Amino acid sequence: MTRTTADPGPDDLPRSGIGPPSKPSRRTTQVLLIAGFVLASLNLRPALAGVSPLLSEIMDDFGLTPAAGGAITTVMVVCLGLLAPVAPALATRLGLDRTLLIGLLILAAGITLRGVGGVVALYAGSAIAGTAIAIMNVVMPGVVKQHFPDRIGLFTGIYVSGLVAGAASASALMVPIEERYGWRVAAGSFAVAAVAAAVLWAPQAFKRHRRDRGAGGHRPYAMLLRRRVTWYVMAFMGFQSLTFYIMLAWLPTIFRDAGLPAAQAGYLLALTNISQIAATLTVPVHAGRARSQVPHIVGAALLTVAGYLGVLLAPVTLPWLWMIVLGLGQGASIALALLIIALRAPDPASVTALSAVAQSSGYLLAALGPFAIGLLHQVSGGWTVPLVAGLLTCGAQLAFGVLAGRSPTPGVPARVPG
Incomplete structure (x- = not known):
């Protein structure tokens, strides 16, 4: 098999600690x-x-x-x-x-x-x-x-x-x-x-x-941007990032305004981040074997919605439960977004290009979240309107995720080999 510029050769092994002269x-x-x-x-x-x-x-x-x-x-x-x-x-x-x-x-x-x-x-x-x-x-x-x-x-x-x-x-x-x-x-x-x-x-x-x-190489951006699935992946990455950064920026403040101590609010944010690890370690393994990732995307979005609803309707009632649910949903969402980037691009150069455009556009969209939610809170004087806006964002994440996660067209690999 022909070795590409991204493939390691024998002279690369000492860099990774595999072949130095002594044990x-x-x-x-x-x-x-x-x-x-x-x-x-x-x-x-x-x-x-x-x-x-x-x-x-x-x-x-x-x-x-x-x-x-x-x-x-x-x-x-x-x-x-x-x-x-x-x-x-x-x-x-x-x-x-x-x-x-x-x-x-x-x-x-x-x-x-x-x-x-x-x-x-x-x-x-x-x-x-x-x-x-x-x-x-x-x-x-x-x-x-x-x-x-x-x-x-x-x-x-x-x-x-x-x-x-x-x-x-x-x-x-x-x-x-x-x-x-x-x-x-x-x-x-x-x-x-x-x-x-x-x-x-x-x-x-x-x-x-x-x-x-493998640091450089041709990246077929123009070809990718002509494919509709590229835009679906970009939108899915953007909206799942948006739902994440809304909570990352404002969750402790929401809990403190609801009456919880500052330290507890920080611990609750930590809990939702820790909960993501369970999803990031397991969901991609199972979803990567499936031809369609739609069921996983729907499940992740519903968990995220449930977490948002818990914070909106009962922030001081079982807040640890809402954080676990939210963390599982958000962890699965980011893992699926990164997995789909690999699944929906036909070759390594295209994976790199799709990752670049998806992450750039996704983070630019996500950047609107903390500012917009803060502005809505400032105008409305409470957290109901901002959190409802967050729920609408979850809906957009679900819609574009379903489009991005559908079975690929014939000729496109359903999953990454290995």
Whole structure:
């Protein structure tokens, strides 16, 4: 079989710790590689998830309106959409490993900046952190392919689970840190994790080896955009992201306004993030074997709707149950969106292109959520109208998900081999 530029060759093996000359060296290299990879994945969401538990304190300190408070998350999500195409260009020039290292260092700088200055530093630091996450989002799947070519499923699961676990950790820890040291220290605390990941990853990034394979390559964007299924996938990715970021930005505030303590509100957001792990580890495995993903998409959307309804109608009655239900629905939704990107594109180059356009458009759409919900709350004076708007978004997610998840046309693979 002809080897493509994305396929690893024998000279690539020492990079992944498989073929160094001695066993101690091999073990050390492998441990550093996996530890750096896992810690990098844990840094993909705390900068986003750590804002909402602190939002009331930030708004009080700077005198921000609810719409302006929601715009902090919006700025970051806009960067995820607009700047995702920067990552392939960096990876082609510098290699995947060094691009990931740059992303971690930029992330640490952005997190630190937003906790040390005024309003301008708050938004500028958020934009810098969002830029870093955009780069890392795109690079991480390529890192999996490069370093773990025979264990892609395993390390993809580890990476997505690390993403979710990082968000859960930030949600749970922000309020206790804020109560002891203030919101500025809490907001900047995860810069330490980014620096630690950079330190662990630096030996890998500065190894002398050939430029990373598969970072560039032809991406048939024009051909993809002529296919209707591409637009369905883009819309599904966008609306499921929108329903997620609405809750990520405002859920602790909703619970606090309903009468729950600040710490409990943060723990509930952490619970919904932890619950996602059960779905991200199981749903893609089952759905990937099916010709149509529609039943899974419907189930995920209904769980998300049930979580929204619980928060709307009975926020202080069994809130932990609503968070588990919401987390399962949202975790299954993002896993299905990423799975469908792989299933609906006919070749690796098209998968890369579809992933780029879907994530860029999806995050740009999702960026409207926190700001729009904050504005609706500001105008209506309560959370009923914003949450009803969120439920309508869930309906759009379901509609486009069904279109994207239908059985592919003849000649298009139903699932990814292997």
